[in-house]
Amino acid sequence: xxxxxxxxxxFVLLVLSCGGNDETKKESSKVKLKTTExxxxxKKTTTTKPSETxxxxxxxxxxxxxxxxxxxxxxxxxxxxxxxxxxxCTACHKPDKKFIGPAPKGIMERRxxxxxxxxxxxxxxxxxxxxxxxxxLMEFNGSPMANQNLTxxxxxxxxxxxxxx
Amino acid sequence: xxxxxxxxxxxLLIAFAFTSCNNSNSSQSKGALSSSxxxxxxxxxxxxxxxxxxxxxxxxxxxxxxxxxxxxxxxxIPVFSVDAEKAWGFNEETKPMLNTSYGFxxxxxxHHPDIxxxxxxxxxxxxxINGNNTPRIAKIDLTTFETxxxxxxxxxxxxxxxxxxxxxxxxxIAGTRFSIPVPQRDMSIKEYKGNFKGTLSFIKVDPEDGGxxxxxxxxxxxxxxxxxxxxxxxxxxxFFYTTYNTEEAHSLLEVNASQNDKxxxxxxxxxxxxxxxxxxxxxxxxxxxxxxxxxxxxxxxxSTMIKEVLMVDPSEVPGAVYFLPTPKSPHGxxxxxxxxxxxxxxxxxxxxxxxxxxxxxxxxxxEKFAGEAYGIPILNFEDILAGSVxxxxxxxxxxxxxxxxxxxxxxxxSSEVVKxxxxxxxxxxxxxxxxxVGHLMIPGGNSQKPYGKYLLAMNKITKDRYLPTGPEVTxxxxxxxxxxxxxxxxxxxxxxxxxxxxxxxPADLIKSKSKKLFNLEENEHPYATKTPADVKVVRNGxxxxxxxxxxxSNMNPDNIEGVKVGDKVYFHVTNLEQDYDVPHGIxxxxxxxxxxxxxxxxxxxxVWYPKKVGVWPFYCTDFCxxxxxxxxxxxxxxxxxxxxxxxxxxxxx
Numbered sequence: 001x002x003x004x005x006x007x008x009x010x011f012v013l014l015v016l017s018c019g020g021n022d023e024t025k026k027e028s029s030k031v032k033l034k035t036t037e038x039x040x041x042x043k044k045t046t047t048t049k050p051s052e053t054x055x056x057x058x059x060x061x062x063x064x065x066x067x068x069x070x071x072x073x074x075x076x077x078x079x080x081x082x083x084x085x086x087x088x089c090t091a092c093h094k095p096d097k098k099f100i101g102p103a104p105k106g107i108m109e110r111r112x113x114x115x116x117x118x119x120x121x122x123x124x125x126x127x128x129x130x131x132x133x134x135x136x137l138m139e140f141n142g143s144p145m146a147n148q149n150l151t152x153x154x155x156x157x158x159x160x161x162x163x164x165x
Numbered sequence: 166x167x168x169x170x171x172x173x174x175x176x177l178l179i180a181f182a183f184t185s186c187n188n189s190n191s192s193q194s195k196g197a198l199s200s201s202x203x204x205x206x207x208x209x210x211x212x213x214x215x216x217x218x219x220x221x222x223x224x225x226x227x228x229x230x231x232x233x234x235x236x237x238x239x240x241x242i243p244v245f246s247v248d249a250e251k252a253w254g255f256n257e258e259t260k261p262m263l264n265t266s267y268g269f270x271x272x273x274x275x276h277h278p279d280i281x282x283x284x285x286x287x288x289x290x291x292x293x294i295n296g297n298n299t300p301r302i303a304k305i306d307l308t309t310f311e312t313x314x315x316x317x318x319x320x321x322x323x324x325x326x327x328x329x330x331x332x333x334x335x336x337x338i339a340g341t342r343f344s345i346p347v348p349q350r351d352m353s354i355k356e357y358k359g360n361f362k363g364t365l366s367f368i369k370v371d372p373e374d375g376g377x378x379x380x381x382x383x384x385x386x387x388x389x390x391x392x393x394x395x396x397x398x399x400x401x402x403x404f405f406y407t408t409y410n411t412e413e414a415h416s417l418l419e420v421n422a423s424q425n426d427k428x429x430x431x432x433x434x435x436x437x438x439x440x441x442x443x444x445x446x447x448x449x450x451x452x453x454x455x456x457x458x459x460x461x462x463x464x465x466x467x468s469t470m471i472k473e474v475l476m477v478d479p480s481e482v483p484g485a486v487y488f489l490p491t492p493k494s495p496h497g498x499x500x501x502x503x504x505x506x507x508x509x510x511x512x513x514x515x516x517x518x519x520x521x522x523x524x525x526x527x528x529x530x531x532e533k534f535a536g537e538a539y540g541i542p543i544l545n546f547e548d549i550l551a552g553s554v555x556x557x558x559x560x561x562x563x564x565x566x567x568x569x570x571x572x573x574x575x576x577x578x579s580s581e582v583v584k585x586x587x588x589x590x591x592x593x594x595x596x597x598x599x600x601x602v603g604h605l606m607i608p609g610g611n612s613q614k615p616y617g618k619y620l621l622a623m624n625k626i627t628k629d630r631y632l633p634t635g636p637e638v639t640x641x642x643x644x645x646x647x648x649x650x651x652x653x654x655x656x657x658x659x660x661x662x663x664x665x666x667x668x669x670x671p672a673d674l675i676k677s678k679s680k681k682l683f684n685l686e687e688n689e690h691p692y693a694t695k696t697p698a699d700v701k702v703v704r705n706g707x708x709x710x711x712x713x714x715x716x717x718s719n720m721n722p723d724n725i726e727g728v729k730v731g732d733k734v735y736f737h738v739t740n741l742e743q744d745y746d747v748p749h750g751i752x753x754x755x756x757x758x759x760x761x762x763x764x765x766x767x768x769x770x771x772v773w774y775p776k777k778v779g780v781w782p783f784y785c786t787d788f789c790x791x792x793x794x795x796x797x798x799x800x801x802x803x804x805x806x807x808x809x810x811x812x813x814x815x816x817x818x
Contacts, residue, residue: 087685090697091716091741099816100719142791146717147744149682 050135051102054110061129062118063152069113073163081154081161088148089158095165101140105165113159120155123147205646206656208235213676216608216669218621219278219292219305220642222246223663226273228294228305233608233619233669234644236658244303244312245273245296249759253312256761257735257770258690259459261468265299265317266453274298277328278668280307281375285332285397285502285613289674291375293328293337300324302339302368304375308680309461316377317454319474320347320364326393326498330370332401332613336435337377339366340406344387344413348450357415361387364476365406367435376458381442381475383433383486386539387413389422390431392498392563397613400504400522402436407509409494411538423513427546428495429488429538430509432525437485438477447477462689464767480540487529488538490546491518497563501572501587502613506551510561510574517561517574519590521551552590557583562603563666565610567617567647573610575602575622582622582645584652596652598643601626607647608669616671620645620652623664630657640664681745683766690768692737697721702813709734709811715749715763716741717790719815720783723798727811728775730804736761736783739768749796750786760786775802 059065085095085104092100107116119126119133123145126133137144150158208214214232221228226246230239247254247263254263254271263269273296281291292305300318305311318324318339326340344361346352352360362384369380388408396403411428414421441447452474459466479486493511495518500507507520528548535545560578567573571593574583580601584594604623608616622643631639639659646653685695694700694712700721703710709732714721720738728734740749742765752760756773763769775781785796803809 086698087696088741088743091714091719091721143718144790146742146747149743 050132050139051098052110053132053135055115055132056110056112058130058132059112059114060118060126060133062114062122062125064114064117064121064155067113067117067156067159069163074160077157077160078164079161081157081159082164084150084154085158085161088150092143092146100143101145102136104162107162107165116159116162117152117155119145120148120150120158121152202646202653202655206234206236206644208232208237213672215672216616216619217672217675218606218608218642218667218669219280220621220623220660220667221275221278221294221663221665222661223276223640223665224274225662226275226296227661228275228278228292229661229664230310231642231658232672233621234655236642236644236656238661240310241661242305242310242312244294244305245270245275245301245315247271250762252759252761252769252771255759255771257772258465258768261466262312262315262457262459264457264468265301265455266319266470267299270299272298273301275303275665276325277666279329279337279611280668280670281334281370282330282612283333285401287609287612287614287670287674288334289670289678290334292668293330295324295327295339297324297342300327300339300341302328302337302377304337304377306375306461307675308678310679311459313459313461314375314377315455315457316368316379317456318366318368318379319452319454320345320362320382320450320476321366323389326365326390326406329393329395329611331395331404331435332397334370334372334375336367336380336395337370338393338395338404339368340364340390340393342389342391344389347384348452354415357387358413359387361413361415363388363390365390365393365404365431365433367438377456379454379471379474381438381447381477383438383477383479385431385479385486386541388429391496394498394500394507394611396504396522397500397502398504400500400507402434403522404433404435405489405498405500405507406431406433407491407495407498409496423494427490427492428511429543430491430495430498430507430520431541432487432489432507433479434485438479438482441482441485442475442477446482447475449473450476460689461683462687464683464688464690464693464769484529486541487525488541488543489520489525489549490535490543491520492516497561497574499564499566499572499611501566502568502615504613506587508564508572508574510564512560512562512577514561515556515559517554517557517564517585519551519553519587520549524551525549552588554583554585554590554592557585557592558595563605565605565607565620566615567607567610567620568615569617571617571647573605573607573620573647573652575605577601577603577625580624582620582652584647594651596645596654598622598624599630599641599657600624600628602643604664604666606667606669608671610669616669618646618648619655619669620647621667621669623660623667625663627659631659642667682743683764685739685741685743685766688739688766688768690737690739692735692770693768694737694739695741697741697815700813700815702727702811704811707732711736711813713738713751714741715739715751715785715796717747718785718792718796720749720751720785720796720798721815722813723815724817725798725811725813726801726803727809728800728802729807730775730778730802732775734773734775734800735770736773737768737770738763740765742766747789748787749789751783752786753783753800754781762787775800778802778804 243253323342325342410422493514495509558576
């Protein structure tokens, strides 16, 4: 009897989850957006925004576990990175001004090189597995960072370009 | 333990649900059997099907992609008919694909898909399909699953004995079902006999890029060329065509084209004709046909008109064409995987006739001719007959093979599939179809290497098989398991348009090659906008060109001013995404066209004629991200005589 009950609850849930959920989802996410906005405002005085958080330890979660930066910027690599950045990133990131996403200017003082490359190479994975990346997504209105399918070498060049900003 | 009990009760209930459904439909089915049929077609969520099935849409003009054994529909590839969902024939890039010598044609009747082959085996590079009404052959690229080439076939009408490929895709062929005056001229229909002609077209396929080119046309007597099949293996180099209306009637064909006891299968030695043509044979004839090619780099199609075609008179190439007498208006023309047997299903005959290729060659060598028609030798029926399947059913149509020595023929009138044995001609099994089956398909079943696991029967009529939907009800496909001695019906599923014929292939042969996106770097569209820095709006007289980009979740620019009533506004939209499965759409209020659906790295264009003063929104139509709703913009439209300068922006106050 108990099992039957569980089953029927299960079936009812199934039916519920099948039909008309889209609408309710939209509604609830709208509501949520409003409340998060309020929360952020309320806490403004006490907490730092994720984009302003400084974390020079966290390497993020992704393919990059270790990056060594030479003391001097490799200008050729930086130039290559600038050109990739212009093509692949400027739709959402202006170099020195918040746009759709945060500006990369000064990012080297806030993030590890590994974290930067990981968010470029696997934004979806980072949002799922890295709490800071997730917090950033919420700060930037839930606008997901696009995976532009850069190679590791290209992401490394973009990183070098960030060093010049 | 408790969980296990719960789960098993769950399964029992599900099993009960299945059996109870089946019982209510048919008193014959047995519970256990039914659940095993369900298991055989069940592809668990997230799992992939074993086969792709490319099922033609018949009068829908398209090609639908299903998975087998599940029968799930993945995509409808627009081919000959416009498709507003994908902007096919609506955007500026694909309009040339539907150009013909009659101008732009938004529709056709798509019939026979056939997958390219190498050494007589499916190679999964392209699917070819014929447009029946305004004769054309299309090629679909199986990396993008998009139509990339359409060639019009001149001197042809009712392009039905098409579009089959030879063992190495040397040629894809097209043949005329309706004979016509060649070249076209003003003449009395009553003078049909002896004056009308039927052409068989040989389209050379480039082995590298699949590019099509009509190598030659064969000018045949004025019969109806119904179906065709290339020789395989030992008969490679030959092509076989069924004919009807050898009476050359021009009216009331249902009576007048059914008078002769036997019509013909035309056997064409295309290698011989190719040699003749390569040595300068044939006559260039003036004509006019369109050749349309879509380029994945420019993301655009071009249409070229071709003004001549090489015509070959078969009587001038001795040994190139023979007629094989075949009973009663043969329809299906199928060659077994070894290439020895040529099956001609006389649709008004009670038997299925099978000719022997070896015997045919022997009769030709010994010049055992029964006569000739228009200079083409006719062989003796008895000399070439391998055997016939006696009284297997009513209205035999099409045959495919399982590679294990068995043949499967559909019977339209008696609504069944009959399994019979090659060589002994004995009937091994028969199963009903629901109802009026036309073609059938076994993956690779018309090649040298069939994958004899499933058989798909395609039905013209379904009547009571599904929930009714008014006078027009769905047509259907039915899946049979053919691994055992007896066929087992596993699944019915509804189809798009008329499922005329299909081509199936193991998924493993193509799925890893399926393209995920277009590389933005390689985009050579003349109006591509590859970086936000290149976004602009340009006026050229009354033409306004908007160079726009899309990426989650904005369209750039999203505020445009300076457009005027009477302008012709081009939206050239580039999707900057370089990630899998992130297309963007765009639609403009009041634009007399469809949306665009732009794949990552692609550029597409639509035209809008602003008619009213005001501020008009456009938005993204493909749900791309959580901020999809925010992906929108405005165009300010000012009066004709306004002097507001063009300006555009994104995110500026």
